[in-house]
Amino acid sequence: MHVLLTRPLEDSIELIKKFKDKGFTVSHLPLIKIDKISHPKLNGSEYNNVVFTSSNAIRNLDIKHLDKKILCFCVGDATEKTAKQKGFHNTFSAGGNVRSLKELILQNLEKKTEKILYISGELVSYDLDKDLIKEGLNVQRLINYSVSHTKELNPDFLNELKKKIPDIIYIYSQNSAESFLNLIKKYKLHDYWMKTNLMCIGEKTSSVLNEIKWKKIFLFNPGEEEFLLYKI
CATH class of the missing domain: 3.40.50.10090 (Rossmann fold)
Structure with a gap:
């Protein structure tokens, strides 16, 4: 299972460790800067x-x-x-x-x-x-x-992402969703996500990414990330 987490690092450290302890592959792409x-x-x-x-x-x-x-x-x-x-x-x-x-x-x-x-x-x-x-x-x-939005992807990160597209992506805000959509458009990644489950906080957040074809879209509250794995 390959998981992509998109919050700033200080908000993601604990979850990165939890998922790695479960044997998952974890990628980290902060979509916003505070x-x-x-x-x-x-x-x-x-x-x-x-x-x-x-x-x-x-x-x-x-x-x-x-x-x-x-x-x-x-x-x-x-x-x-x-x-x-x-x-x-x-x-x-x-x-x-x-x-x-x-x-x-x-x-x-x-x-x-x-x-x-x-x-x-x-x-x-x-x-x-x-x-x-x-x-x-x-x-x-x-x-x-x-x-502020993340506007560039590291070339090495982008190459690795294309080789192994995540099974799950967690998006935590409308700002993050907008950043992700802009990156998808910039790097022409529209057709990469049909086997990826999109996890979003709230319908407003998920609606930003509705134009992309996902395997499934789930809504969640912070703290439910691990629980959602059992729904897939």
């Missing part, structure tokens, strides 16, 4: 709650001015794990779904007047802050990273 955006110094005493929709939002934040005991709402388990590693104690995970994250926040806030710090990347697929504001919550969004 670039930090400078932000003003935070006054941590202003906020009663913090919301993260990705681990990158945590990694690119100067958190020393935030109280680690405030409620910390995370989109999924991987993000929650990163939050705990950074010292946050009172964490909640929405299981990988942003709309579920909204409901989780609404269910656990005692007062709508409590100030919420929502930290995210420059581009989001769902305007969580706007929806929470419509619910009467006091939300401040802080953008602390941007995403």
Whole structure:
């Protein structure tokens, strides 16, 4: 079984090891690059709650001015794990779904007047802050990273890829899907994937790659990568 993982290396290391331990061939092609955006110094005493929709939002934040005991709402388990590693104690995970994250926040806030710090990347697929504001919550969004697309493939990697096309590819975001589609078009790889299973987070992500012929397309949440292998 040949698996292609496409998240940045720091997000893929554990899964690479797990798959290699199972005897799989694992290739790694990060489809996006995370670039930090400078932000003003935070006054941590202003906020009663913090919301993260990705681990990158945590990694690119100067958190020393935030109280680690405030409620910390995370989109999924991987993000929650990163939050705990950074010292946050009172964490909640929405299981990988942003709309579920909204409901989780609404269910656990005692007062709508409590100030919420929502930290995210420059581009989001769902305007969580706007929806929470419509619910009467006091939300401040802080953008602390941007995403740039991978535009080139290493010639050696490309040659090896053509020799042994992956049985499974995991795509984790619309940005990643767009990067992958652009690379497929640039290197004329349209007809290589008919025996490959495409694993995508959400229908919006998979829809980007619908013009390519895949063996099958599966939807998944982060943390379900190993479980999906039993569906093939």
